[in-house]
Structures are given as structure tokens and as C-alpha cells.
Amino acid sequence: MSAVAVIGGGLAGGLLALELRARGLATELIDAGSADACATALSYGAMAPWAAPFTSMGWLIRGAPSRWQRLQRRHGSLGWQRGWFRPVGEGAPLGGLLPLPCSRVQAQQLVARWPAVLRAAGVRLRSDRVMALEPDPGGQGGWQLRLQQGASRRVPQLVLAAGAGCRALWPALPERLRVSWAGVLELEPRPGRPGPAGGGLRLPARFSRLALEARAAELEQEAWTVDPGLLSWGEGWLAGQISLLRAAQEGLQPGDPPDAAVQERRLRQALSAMDGELAGWPGRFRQVPVSFCPGGLPLVGPLPPPGLWLFSGFSGAFAQVPVLAPLLADWIADPGAAASHRLRDLGLLPDQPLPDQ
Ligand SMILES: Cc1cc2nc3c(=O)[nH]c(=O)nc-3n(C[C@H](O)[C@H](O)[C@H](O)COP(=O)(O)OP(=O)(O)OC[C@H]3O[C@@H](n4cnc5c(N)ncnc54)[C@H](O)[C@@H]3O)c2cc1C
Numbered sequence: 103m104s105a106v107a108v109i110g111g112g113l114a115g116g117l118l119a120l121e122l123r124a125r126g127l128a129t130e131l132i133d134a135g136s137a138d139a140c141a142t143a144l145s146y147g148a149m150a151p152w153a154a155p156f157t158s159m160g161w162l163i164r165g166a167p168s169r170w171q172r173l174q175r176r177h178g179s180l181g182w183q184r185g186w187f188r189p190v191g192e193g194a195p196l197g198g199l200l201p202l203p204c205s206r207v208q209a210q211q212l213v214a215r216w217p218a219v220l221r222a223a224g225v226r227l228r229s230d231r232v233m234a235l236e237p238d239p240g241g242q243g244g245w246q247l248r249l250q251q252g253a254s255r256r257v258p259q260l261v262l263a264a265g266a267g268c269r270a271l272w273p274a275l276p277e278r279l280r281v282s283w284a285g286v287l288e289l290e291p292r293p294g295r296p297g298p299a300g301g302g303l304r305l306p307a308r309f310s311r312l313a314l315e316a317r318a319a320e321l322e323q324e325a326w327t328v329d330p331g332l333l334s335w336g337e338g339w340l341a342g343q344i345s346l347l348r349a350a351q352e353g354l355q356p357g358d359p360p361d362a363a364v365q366e367r368r369l370r371q372a373l374s375a376m377d378g379e380l381a382g383w384p385g386r387f388r389q390v391p392v393s394f395c396p397g398g399l400p401l402v403g404p405l406p407p408p409g410l411w412l413f414s415g416f417s418g419a420f421a422q423v424p425v426l427a428p429l430l431a432d433w434i435a436d437p438g439a440a441a442s443h444r445l446r447d448l449g450l451l452p453d454q455p456l457p458d459q
Contacts, residue, residue: 105127105128105129105257105258105259106122106127106128106129106130106257106258106259106260106261106434107129107130107131107132107245107247107255107257107260107261108122108129108130108131108132108260108261108263109132109133109232109247109260109261109262109263109264109267109271110133110262110263110264110265110268110414111131111132111133111135111140111216111220111227112133112140112141112142112143112263112265113142113145113212113416113419113420113423114265114413114414114416114419114423114427115131115133115261115263115264115413116131116142116216116219116220117173117423117424117427118261118413118423118427118430118431119131119220119223119225120173120177120219120220120223120225120427121427121428121430121431122225122434122435123223123224123225124223124431125431125435126435127431127434127435128226129224129225129226130226130227130228130257131220131225131226131227131228132228132230132232132247132249132255133227133228133229133230134229134230134231134232134250134267135229136231138388138389138390139265139266139267139390139391140213140265140390141265141266141390141391141392141393141419142209142212142213142265142419143209143210143213144209144284144286144340144388144390145207145419145420146209146305146331146333146340146342146343147181147206147207147208147209147212147420148187148204148205148206148303148305148333148420149163149166149167149204149205149206149418149420149421150187150202150203150204150205151163151164151165151166151167151421152164152203154421158447158448159398159399159422159448162425162426162448163418163421163422163425165425166420166421166422166425167184167205169424169428170182170205170424173424177219177222177223178215178219179211179215180207180211180212180215180219181207181208181209181210181212181215182205182206182207183205183206183208184203184204184205185203185204185205185206185303186201186202186203186204186302186303187201187202187204187302187304187305188201188302188303188304188305189304189305189306189307190304190305190306190307190330190331190376191307191308191330191376192307192308193307193308194307195307198307204303206303206333207420210335210336228249230249230250230251231249231250232247232248232249232250232264232271233249233250234247234248234271235247235248235260235271235272238256240256243258243408243409244256244257244258244259244409245257245258245259245260245409245410247260258409259409259410259411260409260410260411261412261413261430261434262275262405262410262411262412262413262414263413263414264414265391265392265393265414266281266355266392266393267356268393268412268414269281269354270355272405272410274405274406275401275405275412275452276401276452277319277354278319278395278396278397278401278415279354279393279395279401279412279415280315280318280319280347280353280393280394280395280396280415281348281353281354281356281357281391281392281394282311282315282318282345282346282347282353282391282392282394283345283346283347283356283359283360283365283389283390283391283392284342284344284345284389284390284392285342285343285344285345285360285362285365285366285369285387285388285389286340286341286342286343286344286369286387286388286389287340287341287342287366287370287380287383287385287386287387287388288335288338288339288340288385288386288388289338289339289340289341289383289384289385290338290383290384290385291337291338291339302333302334303332303333303334304330304331304332304333304376305331305333306329306330306331309329310327310328310329311327311329311345312398312417313327314326314327314345314347315345315347315394315396315417316396316397317396318350318353318394318396319350319396320350321347321348321349321350321353322349322350323349324347324348324349325346325347326344326345326346326347326360326365326368327344327345328343328344328345328368328372328373329342329343329345330342330372330373330375330376331343332376332377332380338385339385341369341373341380341385342369343369344368344369344372345392346360346365356391359391360389362387362389365387365389366387369387370382393415393416394415394416394417395415395416395417398417398418399448399449399450400413400414400415400416400417400422400426400450401413401414401415401450401451401452402426402429402430402445402450402451403430403433403442403445403446403450403451403452403453404433404451404452405452406453411430411434412452413426413427413430426445426450428441429441429444429445430445433445
């Protein structure tokens with residue numbers, strides 16, 4: 103029997119599994135392997151931790167670049183590199199002419215390398231969907247998992263890192279863990295042309311998505327917003343993103359995907375303001391559910407039933423996950439670890455109310 107099973111093999115589950123192994127715990131990672139349900143696989147992967155607010159969380163995530171460097175020294179390239187971005191839209195200094203520093207994880211590269219990196223670290227990988235979980239009926243503590251391919255597993259400790267799929271597994275999660283839908287265009291390269299006008303990494307100076315997410319619990323009807331962005335993506339380009347939130351009570355679970363034709367039209371229309379060519383540039387529209395917590399503080403820590411942990415709801419996951427995964431792994435490995443106090447001080451425990459903003 104594995105010591106810890108992690109459900110979800112995106113950024114959160116993958117980095118947590120590496121940290122658990124680094125603490126000597128036998129770790130199994132179970133992922134359904136559906137490309138249309140993994141936010142990490144479609145992510146810009148960008149971070150600008152220098153711009154974080156001067157809060158405890160902000161100070162912590164300023165350490166994200168050095169954590170990525172350390173992870174890459176240990177595991178080889180995970181697609182992280184330093185770079186620059188051109189800010190777009192309202193609030194962009196000097197009208198967007200001034201590039202700003204950032205770093206970025208090439209999501210495609212990370213996802214492609216995950217299986218080899220995790221296996222080399224000793225994580226046991228299982229490609230399957232967890233259909234249900236319940237406290238082990240044997241009464242000896244631990245959890246019983248029912249898997250789609252028919253097998254069942256018993257594990258002493260279990261981490262929900264399944265992004266937008268967490269609540270389907272354990273409905274009694276805090277209401278602040280919600281789901282949005284993000285849509286992007288995978289644009290084709292055009293031979294002989296470097297890319298859409300301006301090229302390079304272009305990201306919004308301010309993400310309107312965050313303001314929409316802050317209102318998630320009060321939304322009476324579905325709402326959407328576009329944060330125009332453009333970055334290199336394999337041979338081509340990724341342009342996005344359109345975010346759609348459902349009315350308050352419907353936004354706790356992904357539900358059905360939004361109408362792709364409508365979302366693509368809205369996205370192309372908004373992108374054309376950034377670059378006229380993008381409205382008609384050939385490419386494929388893709389969308390994926392993303393978990394988030396309004397206010398930007400994710401949920402990291404134990405749930406009431408013993409042996410069940412939550413690691414989800416990130417906003418700015420590529421800066422938050424690498425600094426929070428070690429704290430959660432410390433706690434799982436050692437119930438007396440100081441990390442439990444650190445996570446409580448940060449206001450991230452599932453039993454804590456959302457702090458006043
Ligand atoms: C277009 C776009 C742009 C983004 N840009 C940025 C950015 O620039 N910077 C940033 O920090 N963040 C960005 N994000 C957000 C970021 O990508 C996500 O917050 C983060 O990747 C979430 O990681 P996760 O591991 O929690 O969830 P996911 O990556 O969604 O992984 C969850 C995994 O769990 C699996 N799963 C679900 N249910 C089950 C089950 N029952 N059994 C087994 N497996 C299951 C899924 O298959 C999936 O692989 C962006 C997201 C999108 C979509």
C-alpha cells in the first residue's frame with residue numbers, strides 16, 4: 103500500500119508528488135489523462151513575482167523563480183526560463199512600449215517531460231480516473247478509491263489535486279473553491295512570417311479575470327471577460343484567453359463546456375483590438391475548466407476526515423504551487439511540522455474563512 107496517493111497530475115499534483123518523494127514517502131500519482139481537463143496543459147505558464155503585493159503570500163511567491171531553478175537543477179529542464187513580456191491594455195506603462203521582466207514555464211514542455219521526471223524521482227504513475235473515494239470501510243484509517251478501470255485502491259493518505267475535478271470527488275469542499283472555463287486559440291505558424299504583429303510574449307498589464315473571479319459568489323448569471331495575450335506555442339502561437347464564470351451556485355463544478363463557437367467568436371473579436379490579424383488567423387479553439395479561489399488564496403491543507411488533504415484553487419499557480427508544495431509535503435510527512443502554522447498564518451487552510459480583502 104502506497105503511503106500517499108495524489109489525485110491529479112497537473113502542475114499541483116506533479117510538483118507535490120516530487121516534494122513527497124523528496125521526503126522519502128512512497129507516492130502514487132493518479133491522473134485521468136484527459137487533455138481537455140488539464141488546465142496546466144493549456145496554460146501560459148507565466149509569472150511576474152516581483153509584482154506580487156506586499157503580503158505574506160506575496161513575499162513567499164517572490165521565491166518562486168529560485169524554486170524553479172532548484173527544481174530544474176535536480177530534475178533537468180521543466181520548461182522554466184526567464185524572459186520579458188510586453189504588457190497590453192489598461193495600465194501598461196508607456197502604452198506597452200516598455201518590456202517588463204517575467205519568467206515562464208513552457209507548459210507543453212513541462213507536460214511532455216512530466217512522466218519521465220516523475221518516474222525518475224520514484225513516483226508511481228497510474229493512468230486512471232478516480233470515480234469515488236470513501237474512508238476505508240475496514241476501520242483501520244485510510245481511504246478506499248474506486249477507479250474507472252475497475253480496480254480499487256487502499257491508501258493511508260490521499261491528496262485532492264485534481265483541479266476542477268476535486269469537488270466531484272469530495273462535494274463537501276469549501277464554497278470558495280470554484281471553477282471557471284478558459285478558452286484559447288492555438289494559432290498556426292505562417293511560413294516566412296515571424297508571427298502576429300509585435301510577436302514575443304504579450305500579456306495583459308491587469309487581468310480582468312481576477313476582478314470577475316472576485317465577484318464569483320454573487321454572480322446571478324453567467325459572465326465572461328477576455329484578457330488579451332499572445333505567446334509562442336510550439337511551432338505556432340497561443341492567443342487568449344477568454345474566461346467564463348457561471349452563476350454563483352452553478353460555478354462550483356465545471357458543468358458542460360460553454361458553446362465553443364460563441365466563445366471563439368468573442369475571443370477573436372476582443373483579440374482583434376490588440377492585433378487586427380488575429381481575428382482571422384487560422385487556428386484551433388480549445389477550452390478547459392480551471393479551479394480558482396476568489397481573492398487569490400488557494401486551499402492548502404487537511405480536510406476534516408483524517409488522511410484527506412486538499413491542494414487546489416490557485417490563481418497564479420506557476421508562482422504559488424512551487425513554493426506551497428514543499429510546505430504541504432512537510433506537513434503530510436510530519437504532522438508536527440512547522441509548515442502547518444505557516445499555512446494557517448497564510449490563511450490557506452480549508453477550515454479557515456476567506457480573509458477580508
Ligand atoms: C489559458 C490559460 C492560461 C493560464 N495562464 C496562467 C499563467 O500565465 N500563470 C499562471 O500561474 N497560471 C495560469 N493559468 C492557470 C494555471 O494553468 C492553473 O491554475 C494550473 O495549471 C492548475 O493546475 P492544477 O494541477 O491545480 O489543475 P490541472 O492542471 O487542471 O490538473 C488537474 C488534473 O487532475 C486530473 N483529474 C481531474 N479529476 C480526476 C479524477 N477524478 N481522477 C483522476 N484525475 C483527475 C485532470 O485530468 C488533470 O490532469 C492559466 C490557465 C489557462 C487555462
